[in-house]
Amino acid sequence: MIQSLLIANRGEIACRIIRTARAMGVRTVAVYSDADAKALHVRQADEAVHIGPSPARESYLVGDKIIAAAKQTGAEAIHPGYGFLSENADFAQAVIDAGLVWVGPAPDSIRAMGLKDAAKARMIAAGVPVTPGYLGEDQSPERLQAEADAIGYPVLIKAVAGGGGKGMRRVESAADFADALLSCQREAASSFGDDRVLIEKYILSPRHIEVQVFGDAHGNVVHLFERDCSLQRRHQKVIEEAPAPGMDEATREAICAAAVRAAKAVDYVGAGTIEFIADASDGLRADRIWFMEMNTRLQVEHPVTEEITGVDLVEWQLRVASGEVLPKRQDELSIDGWAIEARLYAEDPKIGFLPSTGPLTHVMLPDHQVRVDTGIHEGGAVTPFYDPMIAKLIATGNDRPAAIDRLRKACETTAVWPVKTNAAFLARCLANEQFLAGTMDTGLLAASAEMLIPPNDVPDAVLQAGAMAITTRSLGVTPHQIGDTLIGGDLAAATPWTGAFGFRLNAVPQRVIHLLADGHLESVQIDNPWGQLDAWVELADDMILSGVNDGRVFAISEARAAGTATGAAADGAILSPMPGRIIAVEVAAGASVAKGEKLVTLEAMKMEHSLVAPFDGVVAELNAETGGQVSEGALLVRIERAEEE
Structure with missing residues (x-):
């Protein structure tokens, strides 16, 4: 078994890997850039090595620095996590050539599946159904336009070396193709250093279904069932669940068998994901599901698979990389319950989901009934250099409604400030009727955008709780009258109401006050769940934060709150x-x-x-x-x- 492991990544995935490694008695080494000097993964690892400036291209994407850090610290193996160098075959080979263990598939397997056009050709040969499209070498705009015209619109332009929704554009008509192609190629060149694309038929009622596969060096390959990742925005996954709603046993058997064939076709070793696109216009059917691509790494959404199978996929990765046989056979794997994950991002849905950066002065993540995978901490910061994910919230239940309800409540009681988040947006997604019915497709979020974007109104309970806090500034004063209070720069009359709200003072466990209609305090309780409150209040030296458990956070102050820059100001x-x-x-x-x-x-x-x-x-x-x-x-x-x- 590997005894020491360097994690060539950052954030929540680095923390996730450290957690399992520590449980297995494996020493961990973190790497970090200037921006991550005080990051959580650096604090959690047994040892940490500085590898360069903040931009990823000068630190996390420099393979020589990472290998040197492993040599310097005596690490035996390198785990790439996801993103960065995780699917870089040349880096994987360099790790192996340096005499280190690569926790991932063989470089040849990465290459075989790394280019979407070559991967599709290989899948066709292996008898795996693929989406109709153009995979040719001729990349001239004229040829690509002609192929798109022949396929019929809408079509999807995808970067050959792409992933994560980057270098991908949906095109509705021939007139839009040239501009979309140029933008796609530009983004692909910037993200992957390769501007080649392929063209696919765009499925009008698409469901994104993927299958977790795992292979070992002894020729064994198993699947760990499917995940549904259909709730997407701009081709980036927002909410994922396992198993897939509406999946019958016959269709599951067909898609999972196809995934295993795909993995065996490239002699796959380690954790991988076979992604499929399904035409769900008539429900999920085996004859309407096609291969899209393979991700030759651990996926962001791997926790939902872990929760329904009871398998620690990182542990499996370390065991397989150490030369062991897969811990379980296919007939020993089964589905137990339901799991669903939401990606909590530092972004502002109200201004086009633009990333939000800055200090994390206030962080309140759910601490019970859900699994929280995160790489941030209160007092840290979200920087502009990396993906703006704050955390992954994973809920489980005996069935889908129970898991969804638990995750929705977790999103509603999440509060981060001053960085903006998509928590309220996630809560609204989880309450969407079409999603609850399990009849969603990848276009749902775009079609329902107006209903899913949180409103700009300030709820009365927020004003009232804030006024209460400003008036008292401590828990020891009982207000008999609440007057006008300056809320975000505007005067708002806050009248007493019957309800309960909780204070948090300097991160001390919340205190809940029951407020009577005449403004008197009835009682104080310690450690009452946030979910039972009408409102909550966080007291700081110069700012009061308040919320009503819908995922939104409001700054209430006696001075005008600082404005936020937007991309389209009213004054031009x-x-x-x-x-x-x-x-x-x-x-x-x-x-x-x-x-x-x-x-x-x-x-x-x-x-x-x-x-x-x-x-x-x-x-x-x-x-x-x-x-x-x-x-x-x-x-x-x-x-x-x-x-x-």
């Missing part, structure tokens, strides 16, 4: 919503623009973000240059309203 000032790099400037100074017209494309947090004109007007000021780095809040473009005739 287009500000950078985050630090990033300008990759395209679509307008010139003095040009006329229409409302919604693209002005600047910003690359940040590994994604492209388009900033558009807030109204018809003229470009009065342009401070953006292609290739330039910009800071959060920088004025990029100023639009003056068009003069009315």
